[in-house]
Amino acid sequence: MNPSSGLPRASVLPPIPSARDRAFLESLQSFIRKEKESLLSGGQYDAEQRCIMYSHVFDKVIGHTSGYKPILTTIKQEYDEIINAIKRGRREEVLLHRKLRTLASEPATMMYYRKRASELRERIELIERNSNEIERQIQRLRDERRVSGTDPEKPGTAENLMDPAQPIPGMKIEDSLDMEALTKYRQHLEERRQALKDAIKTRYVPIHLKEELDEKLALALQEKEEEEFINNKLILGYGKRRIVADAISSWVKSDKCISLEEALSLAIAKEDQLKDDVIPADVFDDTDPGKITEGKSLLEYVERFNDLLLSGQYKAAATHAAHSPRGILRNVETMEKFKAAEDRDGQVFPLLLFFEALFGSSSLTKHPINGILTLEGVKCALSRDKVDLVVHWVTQQRITFSEALGDFIKEYGDSEPFHESTCLALAQLIYRKCCNAQKAALCMCLQDQVQGALDYTYQYKRFSLDDYLFLLKNCPTAELIHGLTREWNGKPAALSVGQAVLSLIYTDHKEYGFQLLENIHSCGDRALEQVILNDVACTLEGWVEIAAECLNNGYRQLSERIRSIVTSQDGVVEISSKDEDAKIMEHVFM
Template sequence: MRKDLLMNITSYTETFLIRMKIIENNSSEIQLQIDKMKQLRAEYDMKEVKHFFSCKDPSKPIPGMILEESVNLDALNKYLKHLEDKYAEIKQLMSKKYVPAQRKADLEEEMIMKLKRRDVAESLNKELRFRHQRLQIISYALTSWLKSDKSSSFQDFVEQSEKTKDLQGDLGIGEELCDEDPGKAKEAELLLYYFERFNELISLGEYEKAACFAATSPRRILQNIGTVDKFKAVGKIKGRPFPLLSFFEAVFSTSHAHRRPVNAELTLEGIKCGLSEKRLDLVINWVTQERITYSEAAADVICDYGEQHAHSKAKCLALAQIIYNECGLNNKAVLCLCKQGQIHEAMEYIQQFKDFTSDDLMQLIQLCPHFELIQCLTKEWNGKPPLLSFGLAILYLFSVDMKKVGIKLLQEINQGGKDAIEQLMINDLFCCLGRWQEVANICLQNGFDRLCNDIMSILRSQAGVTEISEDDDTVNLMQHVFW
């Protein structure tokens, strides 16, 4: 019984092993077929990608268009026109901004050929100049020999001419030869290298390096408006410093090393660029460190920026005042002081520079109608007489539609009483009695009746002044002439 059971188990085991062997063989074959199919599929997909890389499924919706527009002929034509314009624009930009790499190789080859031609020409030039020198010596010797008594041989004259040239003429000829020889040629090569290297850095997008390279160029050959235009064409790049501002930072930082400031044209562009980027701190540094060329236009730009940005107005006025001072524009310098509220400093400035006319001062109070300024101009200052007539100032303010300021001055003087008015009129050397009568009329028109009466009373009290009524026809104005 047990023997039969053992034989059955052995038989089942052998059968199971045989079947497992068959299954493993089948699995291996199937795996090989799968791998082969994958390989074929991959090769097929690569061919499809290469062949249909630019093809798009026409059944998919067109990007940027809704379903209704994608079946509308007019909308499709309009979208096609848009794509064609965009393609033409991109193509034009590529033709301007990019050149084939082969072009660079061709240019380098062309440069090498031209340098070789230059070397050959220089060598030939040296030889020809040497021959020319020899011919000059012979010509000079022949002329001298013909003018002589011919007691000496022509060869002696040639030798004497050579000695004379060695002592006198050779130095000049040698200098001429050297002028066109190594120094200038090397300098030209250096300048050419700077131009090419700068353009290469721009084309590679290394704008910070290009900015530093241009700023340190020999003889400032790259510090010009052409370079500025190139950086302007680049524009702003997201996540990177503004290339144009980087250029100006590099230029102004190196200007002190050159012991002379940046020229006026670049200074103006640099200040505009710095202020457009709200970098007033840079402009302050450039001005105070004397790295710029001072000009009226630069100061005007700073003033305009201060008017547009109230929180920076005081700093801008102080900077502009420095520039106006350096340019000798005293009127604008005083105006900056007044706008900063520095009235006493402005008065000192005006008295220091005695070239201010009454018209200049009138224009000053029009541009800066500061009450304290007008008071200082129309009163004694440090024991000196008033710089401006109070009466004429009142008339001017009302004539230029600055009535509010004029009324405020009238209110101030009205509070002082008749004695103060009389003292003011007596000390006013510029305003005649007729002009004071005009001031009285203005007072009457604006409700200052008592002030008007006080002025007229003071006018009547002046010696030789008589009031003539307009209704009195019996008065003969010429009677005193025929008496």
């Protein structure tokens, strides 16, 4: 009730959105849906990409509002700062972890360096002894020759410089004794000498004429392109006139059931087909095919490519090579030519232009690029920090997938933390295309997609025990260890606790294995005993080894508990290392 008037108070209705707001909300929903589909199809639907997508949505909402724009902008800035701080923290964590591993390996590295230095000193001493012995033998031979008067270093006539007993190069022994054969051979050598002098005069030009020749070549190429354009126009015009003439001739010979205008319109409608039939769409087409062979066409195509490359038209040369007939220029030799051009001119990137044109004209089903060129192209793009270009090639399946390519992209991501997530996603896609489930699962684990990696490994029938141990040693996270040592969707555990701990204690991640045992021990006195007794994959000797490692690393209570459980089993006797008789009879008690 309204206290002032005594009338019932009207209920407050929610605000009715305007047509503009409704259209805006619908456009936002459509944008979110399309971006999700795009990311899912590209295999990039992770946390970072979702954050970027919703950040764009937030920007659109801020731009649409008017009254709440300042406060929304402030909120977004705070969230962006928090996200950037988290990313910086992750990068710093990776760098610090690597630095810690480097520092931890310094003692062992120093030991190996000292051992290697000692080996090298021994080899140097051996080489010096051998060198001294060889020098003594050489000096002894020189003394003997000096005494006998056959010193090769003694100055003398031409006969002393050339041994007459040696055969003449290029002649048989019996010919070298024939004066007529010797005379002919001398004439032959004089002719070769004169031919070389003539070749120097006729086949080579001074270097200062290069610029003039380059200008003439450029003008000739330009004139050739203009003539080709005029020639194509004339061919097209001739084709149109031929169609009209043929249509009129056919109409005259027909029963004239349609008018001449209709017949001409039908003929003109075939102009697109005429272009395919008349205009040369391939390098082998020619206005007079009977006068030119396929080999000559290939030779002209290669010469045209060389002209473009020498004149510095790298983009045109790259396109020319990428569309070469029968792939005669889509090879490593052409790549080396572009690489040499890049060494001469550091301002442009001819090699990158070549790979862009090559991959742009290829696909897995048509004109596939071999693995060597694919790897070289990706190396070239990443050396120029063109990660987005590599993403396009991989997602559009423009390249040939190989394990070496995935390894290189993953290593590049390890060296560039800013691109690490993108490179891991690309490497994961490449490994899955190559059916390398081991490395594909590792990339998923490194991207914190442990649950997805476990689903993938359990569904992949050929994922072996060694593959699981590879994952555990290269990405030993608590989530992964928990997933591998427990049942997964009704399937038995991939690894037993003993197997997991044994694989970890001899790596740099042994603390994860000790933490796993500590967690089990903290669940109760019987928990650790049940784990050891039910572990059919790890023997009791293996658990004794685990107990010894626990003791060496400061986990005395855990080591004693494991030893007590193992020694309490029937037929197991703990043997002292000092009892030699017990060592002899060890096989009896085991």
